[in-house]
Amino acid sequence: MNGEYWQPEIETMPREKLRQLQTEKLRRTIETALNSPFYGHRLGKLGITPQSINSVDDIRKIPFTTKQDLRDNYPFGLVAGNMKDAIRIHSSSGTTGHPTVVVYSRHDIDSWANMIARNMYMVGCRDTDVFQNSSGYGMFTGGLGFQYGAERLGATTVPAAAGNSKRQIMFICDFGTTCLHAIPSYAVRLAEVFKDEGIDPRSTRLHTLFIGAEPHTDEQRRRIEKLLGVKAYNSFGMTEMNGPGVAFECKQQDGMHLWEDNYIVEIVDPDTLEPVPDGEYGEMVLTTLDRTMMPILRYRTRDLTRIIPGKCACGRTHRRIDRIKGRTDDMFIIKGVNVFPMQVEKILAQFPVLGSNYLITLDTVDDNDIMTVEVELDDMRTDVYPELQKITRNIQRTLKDEILLTPKIKLVNKGSIPTSEGKAVRVKDLREGRGQNHAE
C-alpha cells in the first residue's frame, strides 16, 4: 500500500465490473435482509427474493425504507443476523420519538473501519501520520468510526473527543498531530483559540482536516483551510449507513466519491420518487451492500444532492456526489406544487448581480397563496430602476421555468435580510394554520 490507492482494484474498478459486483452483493443483501422481521414481512409480501435481481436496476422493484420504518420497528426489527453475533449498537440522539438504532456484526465494524481507512489514505494519510479526533465518542458514530478506521490505517490516534480547545491545541503541538477530524464550526473555533494562545497553526505539523456532519459551503471550507493552513476534505455519512465513511472527497476536492462497492446510490425526485438524471438534484437513496447484521434497502436519506457527471481526475471510478444542499424536510407545497428552497437558490445563483442571501415568504392574500422571494443585490451593482425591473422579470421567468409558479420578486440592499448565527432562515410561512420557518 505504497501507491495512491488503499485498495487499487476496488477503487479503480471498471464501471461494468463494479455494477456486476453490486448486483451480486445486492442479491446477498436481500437474502440476508429476508431474515429480519421487517424485511421478511415486507419483501415476502411482494415475493422479492435474491432471484428478483438480474441487474442493479432491478433495485427499483424494492420498496423504499424510511426513518419512520426504523422508528416503527425500534429497536431490533431490522436486525437480520443473530444478536449473538452483534458486537456494537449505535443510535442517533432521537430528540423526537424513538432513536434510530443500528446494530453491527464484527464483519460490519471491520468493513466500516476499512472504508474510513480508504478515505484517509485517499487524501494522503499514512501510518506515519498522527490523527486527532475531536468528534464526540460514545453512541455518536463520528468517534468510534474514525477511531477504528484510523487505527486500521495504522496512524497514531489521539482520541481527544469533543471540547476543551486548549487541550486540543496542546495535543496538536505536543503530539505532532498532522490530521484532524472536526466539524466545520469547531475548526473555526480552534483557529480562534490558536490565535488567543498566540500560536500560529502553520507552525504545527497539522496539514489535513476531515470535515463533516455539518452542512457548509465551499467558501467556508476555503476559509477554514486558510485559517488553519490545511487542506480540508468533505466527509459524508449517517448512522443508518454505519456513520462516516459513505462518501469522501479525493484530493481533487470536487465532489465526494460514494463507495459503490459498499452502497448503491440513487437520486430520486422526492415527490414522484422516480430517478432523476445524473447532474440533477434530488433525494439521495442508499442501500447497504456489505452489512451482515442489519442491511437497509433503499433508505430515503432526506438529503438533497446530485451525482456529479463525468470521470474524476484521480482515477477512481466510484461516482461522486455533490455536497449536501439541504433536506427534503425543507420542502414546502404551494398551489399544489412541491418547492425546495434549493431550487430557488440554484436559479438566483445564475444572476451575478445578486448576493447569496435570500428569503422566501409564503402568505395568504384574499384566500390566495402568494410566494415572495426577497433577494439581496450584490454590493449595489445598480440602482437604475429600468435595469432592476429588467432583472426582476428575468428572475421571475427563470424561476417559473423551474418551479412552475410565478413568485413576486423583491430586490433589496445587501445586509437587509437577517441571518441568525450562520443558519439562515430561508422560508417564512405566514399562511393560515402554518407557523413554520424552514432553515437550511
Place this chain on the structure above:
Amino acid sequence: MNGEYWQPEIETMPREKLRQLQTEKLRRTIETALNSPFYGHRLGKLGITPQSINSVDDIRKIPFTTKQDLRDNYPFGLVAGNMKDAIRIHSSSGTTGHPTVVVYSRHDIDSWANMIARNMYMVGCRDTDVFQNSSGYGMFTGGLGFQYGAERLGATTVPAAAGNSKRQIMFICDFGTTCLHAIPSYAVRLAEVFKDEGIDPRSTRLHTLFIGAEPHTDEQRRRIEKLLGVKAYNSFGMTEMNGPGVAFECKQQDGMHLWEDNYIVEIVDPDTLEPVPDGEYGEMVLTTLDRTMMPILRYRTRDLTRIIPGKCACGRTHRRIDRIKGRTDDMFIIKGVNVFPMQVEKILAQFPVLGSNYLITLDTVDDNDIMTVEVELDDMRTDVYPELQKITRNIQRTLKDEILLTPKIKLVNKGSIPTSEGKAVRVKDLREGRGQNHAE
C-alpha cells in the same frame, strides 16, 4: 472457550511456570525498554541488560520509575518502539503539570483488549451478553479500554459514554443490557434515577456491574448490589499500565487477581522501598511485561494495597491484591516517623465501640509536634468515664505498637466530625509552615 476460563492455561498456570514466564518476559521488556531515551540512559548507566535478569527477583536491580519521571520525559521520552508503529495515545488529565502520556502499538492494544475480555469472561460475561459502558470515552482509558475488550469477548456493546442517566436506563431496558461498567457513585445515581422513573432495576436483564476508578468500601459495593439487583466486581487499572484490566475480581469477590503474565507486582514499604511480606500493606509497584511501544519498569503507583495470602477458590494462580486503601500521597511525617492514615484507621476499626469517622490533627506546642486522633463513638455505647478512660488507653497502646508514637486520643460523640461531600478530611496539619489537609 465454553469453560470457566478465557485462557485456562495462562490463568491456572502453576506458579513456578508463571515465574519462569515472567523472567523471560522481563528480559524481553528490558531489551525493548533500552531503546527508549529514558531507559537507555538510566539502565545503560547502571549496566542493566536482559542478561542481568536470572529470576524475577532480579527486578530489584532496576531503579524505580516515578510519575515525575514520566512528566520530566513528556511526551515521548519513554517510547521504546518506532512511532510509526504507534496506533494510539492516551493521557491522564494532567491537572497539575504535564499530563501522563502512554503510547500503544497494535500489539499493546490487542493485549489490553484481551485482558479486559479475560476479566469479563471471569465473572460470567459471554458473547450473548449486552455490555453497556457508562465510562467517559476519548483520552480516558475506561472508555476505549472496555470497548475493545468487550468487542474482543464478542458481547454486544452499547457505548453509552458518561452522563444522561435517563438515556442510560432507556438503553438498559430497550437493548436488554446485562452488564454495565460504571464508577460506584454513578451506579448509585442510576439506582436513584431508576426509582424516579418508576422502574425496578430487577425487572431489567441487568445482572453484572464492573466498578472501578473510584475508591469505595465493601459496604458500598454491597449496597450497590442490593440497589440494582446485580453482582458488582472490582476492577483495578491506571493509564500508566494501559488502563483498566490490570487486576480484577473473580466470582469469589475476595480480592482482585493481578494478571502476572502481563505485570510484575511488588508491594514495598513506601519509605524504605524494601519489599513487605505478603499480607502486609505497602505501595504497589508495577512492571509491564507485554508492552512493545512503551514498557514501564517498577512504576511506583502510589496506591496502597497488599497481596492477599493464600490460594483463591476459583483455581486461578495469579495473586490477588486487596482493594486500594489509599495513596502514599496521604502519608505524613511526624517526629521522623512515616504515618499513613490507613494505619490509624486499621487500628481504630479493631474497637467495636468506635464509629468509622476520625480526624488526625498535627500541631506544634512549645516546639513539640503533637498528634491528636479524634474518633467518634459508635451510637453512644457508653458515657461512663472510667470505661472511656480504659478504651482511650487501649487505643493509645495499640496505636503505639503500629506507628511507634503515642498520640492523644479524643473520643467524641457520633456526628461531631465534619465530613464534606463523602470525601472525609482525615488529616489536619496545623504545624508551622504546613497547611495541607490530607483527604482520602
